[in-house]
Amino acid sequence: MSEPPAADAGTSTSAFAYGVRIALTSVFAFVIVFTYIGFGAMAHDYGFSVGWAMLSTALQWAGPAQVILVTGLGPGTVLIETAVAVALSSVRLLPIVVALLPVVKREDSRPWQLVVPAHFMAVSVWVEAMRHAPALPRAHRIPFCNGVGLTLVGLGVAATAAGYYMQAVLPALFGAAAMFITPISFLCSTARNARQILEKAALALGLVIGPLLAFTQVAFDLLWTGIIGGTIAYLVHRYARKRSPAA
Amino acid sequence: MSFAMEPFLALILIGFLPSEVWRWLGIVVGRGLDEESEIILWVRGVATALIAAVVARIVVLPPGALASIPLEVRIGALGIGFLAFLLIRRSAFAGVLAGEAALVLGALAFGV
Numbered sequence: 543m544s545e546p547p548a549a550d551a552g553t554s555t556s557a558f559a560y561g562v563r564i565a566l567t568s569v570f571a572f573v574i575v576f577t578y579i580g581f582g583a584m585a586h587d588y589g590f591s592v593g594w595a596m597l598s599t600a601l602q603w604a605g606p607a608q609v610i611l612v613t614g615l616g617p618g619t620v621l622i623e624t625a626v627a628v629a630l631s632s633v634r635l636l637p638i639v640v641a642l643l644p645v646v647k648r649e650d651s652r653p654w655q656l657v658v659p660a661h662f663m664a665v666s667v668w669v670e671a672m673r674h675a676p677a678l679p680r681a682h683r684i685p686f687c688n689g690v691g692l693t694l695v696g697l698g699v700a701a702t703a704a705g706y707y708m709q710a711v712l713p714a715l716f717g718a719a720a721m722f723i724t725p726i727s728f729l730c731s732t733a734r735n736a737r738q739i740l741e742k743a744a745l746a747l748g749l750v751i752g753p754l755l756a757f758t759q760v761a762f763d764l765l766w767t768g769i770i771g772g773t774i775a776y777l778v779h780r781y782a783r784k785r786s787p788a789a
Numbered sequence: 790m791s792f793a794m795e796p797f798l799a800l801i802l803i804g805f806l807p808s809e810v811w812r813w814l815g816i817v818v819g820r821g822l823d824e825e826s827e828i829i830l831w832v833r834g835v836a837t838a839l840i841a842a843v844v845a846r847i848v849v850l851p852p853g854a855l856a857s858i859p860l861e862v863r864i865g866a867l868g869i870g871f872l873a874f875l876l877i878r879r880s881a882f883a884g885v886l887a888g889e890a891a892l893v894l895g896a897l898a899f900g901v
Contacts, residue, residue, distance in 0.1 A: 569881040584853065594796050601805040606843065609803040609852050615796070621803055629807035634843060638838035639815025660812040665840055682851055715896055717854030722892050723885060725844040726867060728817040730874040730884035744834040748841025753849045755842075764842045771838030776831040789801050 557642055557682030561689020565673055565679035565697075573727040574694050575701040577605055580720020581612075582705025588612050592706045599702045603664055603695055605724050606631045633765050637772075638668045646675055646683035659684050662691020669731045740779035747771035862895035 553559075565571060578599055585595035590612065602608050607628045614624030635715045639660050647656065670690050675683040705712075729745075736742045753762035822829050847855070848863045855863070870888020877883035 551901035568814045569885060573885065591798060594800060596802060598800055601800065602808050607804065607808045613853060615799055625803045625807045628804060632808040632811055634836065634839040635811035636815050637832050637839060639812050640819035641829060641833045641836050643816065643819030644822045644829055647820065653820060660816050661809065663812055673813060704888065713892055713899050718896065719856050719889055719893055721852065722866065723849045723857040723889060726870045726888035727881065727885050728840050729844045729867065729871055730881040732837060733874065734879055734881050738836050740830060741837045744837035745841045748838035749845050752842035752845035756846050756850055764839060764846065768835045768839030772835030775834040775838060779830065
């Protein structure tokens with residue numbers, strides 16, 4: 543960890559360039575390319591056009607929701623059910639944006655100035671932003687996030703097109719391996735960022751409560767897991783803090 | 790009104806808006822909060838638990854192609870990947886590579 547640079551060091555352009563560099567050297571550059579080659583091939587399988595698949599990546603920018611959309615637009619599917627499934631699968635975007643904004647916003651940030659950086663928010667960009675942005679002067683944090691976000695979205699869109707045209711030559715296991723990279727990368731990168739008992743407890747609780755609620759087919763299982771696991775983790779954090787105020 | 794719906798209109802109405810609305814809501818809620826506030830700590834807990842829930846859900850109730858891999862291989866690969874992450878300098882890259890290798894080898898061993 544280097545010392546935070548002085549408030550007047552660099553420009554927002556250099557902060558953006560720093561974000562580009564962080565994105566390209568992040569594990570998520572690899573993860574996003576792998577994921578979206580798989581998504582592009584899948585969109586081809588389901589008969590969508592390459593332009594549609596690329597636009598889906600640029601606009602949705604949420605892997606699990608994109609898989610639900612591609613598989614949920616076929617004949618005999620109920621569109622409102624697909625829309626609800628997409629929304630429920632993307633609930634994580636709400637707490638991610640809420641947790642990030644106080645870290646990156648400026649006193650004078652207007653809501654419309656936050657729409658673009660919020661659009662880039664996904665677990666990948668969030669993990670890198672929460673890891674690196676606090677070391678930057680506040681004025682440079684949003685340009686930094688935009689650099690990370692635009693780079694990863696750009697890689698995702700390019701990989702979607704590449705996967706679309708590679709569909710016929712990809713090995714049989716590629717699709718499964720591309721879908722598996724989402725959980726394994728979310729798990730390792732979130733664990734890497736988990737320094738406090740708060741995040742460690744939340745991660746463990748989510749892994750235990752999530753399958754319980756999913757298997758028992760509780761409605762809104764992801765949402766409930768987040769609220770229950772997050773609340774218990776917060777209480778554990780408060781308890782640990784009370785016992786040793788330095789924690 | 791299933792496949793007859795214009796695909797790009799479906800992308801906007803059924804794909805983009807239901808996801809993006811969470812980000813917009815996040816701006817409304819998060820803008821007024823303080824970085825050091827208690828509520829932000831709670832939100833960080835909820836976000837982390839939700840990410841873990843997504844991890845667990847994809848592994849135990851996988852979509853599409855991943856469902857062809859047996860459950861024990863999927864869970865085993867997640868565990869091996871996480872163990873590699875812990876053992877190899879807490880490198881997320883090491884965890885991802887080890888997990889993927891375990892998934893593919895396990896799938897081949899089970900004759901998928």
